[in-house]
Amino acid sequence: MIKFAKLAVFSFVAVLLMAVPAMAQGTGEGFSVNFTGYFGVGLTVIGAAYGIGKLASSALEGMARQPEAAGSIQVAMIIAAALIEGFTFYALYICSS
Numbered sequence: 001m002i003k004f005a006k007l008a009v010f011s012f013v014a015v016l017l018m019a020v021p022a023m024a025q026g027t028g029e030g031f032s033v034n035f036t037g038y039f040g041v042g043l044t045v046i047g048a049a050y051g052i053g054k055l056a057s058s059a060l061e062g063m064a065r066q067p068e069a070a071g072s073i074q075v076a077m078i079i080a081a082a083l084i085e086g087f088t089f090y091a092l093y094i095c096s097s
Contacts, residue, residue, distance in 0.1 A: 015039075040095035048088040055080055 059077035063070040 037095045041092055044088055044091040044095060048084055051084050052081055055084070 055077060059073050062073050066073075
């Protein structure tokens with residue numbers, strides 16, 4: 001876990017350092033960079049993918065431990081995944097505008 005945390009922090013710092021030249025660059029003719037919107041979209045997609053992956057992992061583990069409750073776990077998983085996707089689409093809309 002500590003290796004993952006170090007890698008995550010290093011990656012975040014690297015992305016921020018690469019963003020400095022893009023943010024310092026002036027706008028030319030017809031050239032516009034909406035870096036914050038793109039960065040927000042990236043974070044939204046990564047967060048949604050992580051959340052749905054964790055949700056599916058936990059649901060499948062619960063179904064394996066209690067097969068008699070698999071139906072109710074599956075319904076709850078689908079509802080939660082739909083809520084995550086709805087929030088993701090809303091966040092993508094906000095970031096792109």
